Amino acid sequence: MSERARDAAARLRAGDTAALARAIRWLEDGDALGASVLREVAGAPERAWRIGVTGPAGAGKSTLVDALITELRRRGQRVGVLAVDPSSPFSGGALLGDRLRMQRHTLDPGVFIRSMATRGRMGGLASATHGAAILVDAAGFDVVLIETVGVGQDELDVAELAHTTVVVSVPGLGDEVQALKAGLFEVADVHALNKADLPGADSAERNLRALLDLETQRREGEPRWAPPLVRTVAARGDGVPALLDACDAHRVHLAASGEGERRAATRAEQLFYALLREQAPQRLLARATDLDRTIAALRAGEIDAFAAAEAVLAGGGLPAL
Amino acid sequence: MAKRIRVLLAKLGLDSHTIGVTVIAKALRDAGMEVIYSGLKQTPEMVVRTAIQEDVDVVGLSSLSAAHMSHFSRVLELLRAEGASDKLVLGGGVIPERDAEKLRAMGVAAVFTMGATTTEIIEFIERWWTQREAQ
Ligand SMILES: Nc1nc2c(ncn2[C@@H]2O[C@H](COP(=O)(O)OP(=O)(O)OP(=O)(O)O)[C@@H](O)[C@H]2O)c(=O)[nH]1
Ligand SMILES: [Mg+2]
Numbered sequence: 001m002s003e004r005a006r007d008a009a010a011r012l013r014a015g016d017t018a019a020l021a022r023a024i025r026w027l028e029d030g031d032a033l034g035a036s037v038l039r040e041v042a043g044a045p046e047r048a049w050r051i052g053v054t055g056p057a058g059a060g061k062s063t064l065v066d067a068l069i070t071e072l073r074r075r076g077q078r079v080g081v082l083a084v085d086p087s088s089p090f091s092g093g094a095l096l097g098d099r100l101r102m103q104r105h106t107l108d109p110g111v112f113i114r115s116m117a118t119r120g121r122m123g124g125l126a127s128a129t130h131g132a133a134i135l136v137d138a139a140g141f142d143v144v145l146i147e148t149v150g151v152g153q154d155e156l157d158v159a160e161l162a163h164t165t166v167v168v169s170v171p172g173l174g175d176e177v178q179a180l181k182a183g184l185f186e187v188a189d190v191h192a193l194n195k196a197d198l199p200g201a202d203s204a205e206r207n208l209r210a211l212l213d214l215e216t217q218r219r220e221g222e223p224r225w226a227p228p229l230v231r232t233v234a235a236r237g238d239g240v241p242a243l244l245d246a247c248d249a250h251r252v253h254l255a256a257s258g259e260g261e262r263r264a265a266t267r268a269e270q271l272f273y274a275l276l277r278e279q280a281p282q283r284l285l286a287r288a289t290d291l292d293r294t295i296a297a298l299r300a301g302e303i304d305a306f307a308a309a310e311a312v313l314a315g316g317g318l319p320a321l
Numbered sequence: 322m323a324k325r326i327r328v329l330l331a332k333l334g335l336d337s338h339t340i341g342v343t344v345i346a347k348a349l350r351d352a353g354m355e356v357i358y359s360g361l362k363q364t365p366e367m368v369v370r371t372a373i374q375e376d377v378d379v380v381g382l383s384s385l386s387a388a389h390m391s392h393f394s395r396v397l398e399l400l401r402a403e404g405a406s407d408k409l410v411l412g413g414g415v416i417p418e419r420d421a422e423k424l425r426a427m428g429v430a431a432v433f434t435m436g437a438t439t440t441e442i443i444e445f446i447e448r449w450w451t452q453r454e455a456q
Contacts, residue, residue, distance in 0.1 A: 017374055018403065018404070018405065021373060021376040024376065025327075028325075029325070030323075087355075088351070091352065093325070093349065093352060093353045093356065094356065095346055095350050095358070096357045096358075099357060099359060103359065103363075103367070106359075106367045106370050113374055114375060115357050115375055117325070117355050
């Protein structure tokens, strides 16, 4: 198996997109080969710049990603895209529609686009997205664009994965309140006010700027970065070069202020905990002795759930009755 | 984490009917599959690129135009060239039985014409998947 993983990693590093796509699939499916490939490529320094794109459903995230691809390609960058859409909580299936907006890049060999379903994971990303971003980096892409699901509340994992997080909002009564509730202001490095062609764009900008001032005060004492606000019309590409310039300025800021290193350290710690959270339950259960007997005793009311759980957590078998 | 069947649905050529594809996409989603709909006016090259980048198991192609024969055969040819002929290729649309026969001979696993139900399509895919997983 490690032979297959090594081979896959080598092909992926050589830029083979079929190998890259398959390795991402292994991660999604929980196939052990995925983790092996990740271990093969891990340890290499992070090269790619990861830009997260988040915001409410329908804000124009995919359209903006499409326009960002165009602009990044103009600047000579190779672009990988991970576009996340929600899995249905009822069937577990998913309609992955982000890619539809990015079709014109399909035949560009400098662009790799992969749709991912959340598969039950909360937070706006799939469990496999973090690993996938590392693989896309290893395959030689300069920039990884990560589109989250349309956020409601508390779906902000992208800030833990991206170097620069773009929050997309749109004109419309109450949307700023929605963004506030969701905590989007706290994670934004750059704000895009998209659909600036719609009526209400000016008042939306005023509201956003007022809220941004408050947020800048909150961040007093942190290395100075006032998240800029850029108006865009993603469908036409308007404002997109300026948006990318703003992201670039943030990237420079991260490097110059030391904030980038501080965030990298936090990211490593967060990833560590995320991996443990994901894998610990299965491993614990696999290791538990007498699990069947424990559960039978639990169901029969001979022991209580607390005692049973404690026994498994302590690494032992059936607790003394 | 459970494995999930991933399906690409694409419309080849110039036809612009999307209703049929949307219904199939929803039915497959409700059957627990992950469905990527890549839009209209896809060329065979685009279909194969997308199928590889998305690592789908199933490629569902529909074509309402008379050009389906050459389009389908080009998709199959490209999949083979890319070493991706392990994918299940299905056809749909307005396809006369005479052509459907030729498509099956070419390597299209099944052709679902207008009368086919989504249940038939789902059962076909699931049977294929079960057999492949058993290997
Ligand atoms: N008027 C206007 N419409 C836009 C603009 N950008 C995107 N749209 C439209 O907004 C709709 C939603 O765009 P998407 O890019 O799919 O939005 P999204 O945020 O990715 O949506 P989800 O992934 O479903 O959350 C589409 O109909 C776009 O054409 C814009 O700048 N102006
Ligand atoms: Mg989208």
